[in-house]
Amino acid sequence: MKPEVLQLSAILIPEILEELNAHYTVHRYYEQADKAEFLREHGANIRGVVTGGHTGISREVMEQLPKLEVIAVNGVGTDAVDLAYARDRGIHVTATVGALTEDVADLAIGLLIAACRGLCTGDRYVRAGLWKPTATPLAPLPLARQFSGMRVGIVGLGRVGRAVATRASAFGCPIRYTDLKAMDDVPYTFVPNLIELARESDALIVAAAADNAQGIINAAVLDALGKGGYLINIARGKLVNEPDLVAALVEGRIAGAGLDVFVDEPEVPPALFGQENVVLQPHRASATVQTRTRMGRMVLASLAATFAGQLPSARVTG
Secondary structure, eight states: OOOEEEEOSOOOOHHHHHHHHHHSEEEEGGGOSSHHHHHHHHGGGEEEEEEETTTOBOHHHHTTOTTOOEEEEESSOOTTBOHHHHHHHTOEEEOOTTTSHHHHHHHHHHHHHHHHHTHHHHHHHHHTTTTSTTSOOOOOOOOOOOOTTOOEEEEOOSHHHHHHHHHHHHTTOOEEEEOSSOOTTOOSEEOSOHHHHHHTOSEEEEOOOOTTOOSOBOHHHHHHHOTTOEEEEOSOGGGBOHHHHHHHHHTTSSSEEEESOOTTTTOOOGGGTTOTTEEEOOSOTTOSHHHHHHHHHHHHHHHHHHHTTOOOTTBSOO
16 A cells, blocks of 8 residues: 655646655645545545645644654755654654755846846836837936946855855855854855944845744844845745835835745735835745756655655754
8 A cells, every 4th residue: 555645735847746646645735625624534644744845834733643754845944844843753854955056046146136237127128118219208227236246245154055155256256154153165254243244245145044043134234235235035034024124125225135035925015016126036946847856856765765664865853
């Protein structure tokens, strides 16, 4: 009999879904109208859970899965999973750490270039026919900000932060960073104080883990970044004090922002919609076929190893 797996969020890669369905009896929890009744009927037989980093799994649901052996997170964030409870029960929690790095770093640089160069504004200008000489005269598009050579400050020099630094360095950008401690194996300048890092940066890129931090990018940090500075967030929305950021953008206290993540997704502060200096994305830094396939393969490997009585290599619960 196939092991039973509870799927809490969708997987968009057909080949991964086919393999998942071939090896397991998959229950798509997110499609259930009466989730409580579904758990009462099937919860006792569930041995594995597949979920996303944002979705996670509540302790309440975990408590109704007495045979649960593994929670395979199709993402890198585990803050939506009660890791302490999972450890106490001996449940493996795995994540697709490393699979997303290149795509997330690519998007960070893409957001910064788009914000600095006004790419989205220019795109809308052309699509609206305003480039034509017959168009209604409007104020000309403002000159953009050069990206090459910008002083880039990185908040969190983990896998993604390092990949961002490599890319920015190729554009001649001096790199500074802050983290819990200085890193001996990188050529970049360590700045222990976040406000000081912002003051020394033209662009601040948030790439830190969010498990134990919230609202660290606040009004003081944004004021230190200043009127010529840009904020890029490809980490977690909760790392930024959103009202402080909105105020700084509306009041012109920073030059612009590129945001892939928000505090209360999918809700986005409406005040941002009218800001031409802000580039918005729907939390899709890892949304390429290549990365989502790698992530899916890691999820499948975690399930297979666990059900074979082995320790999954991608576990984050030790």
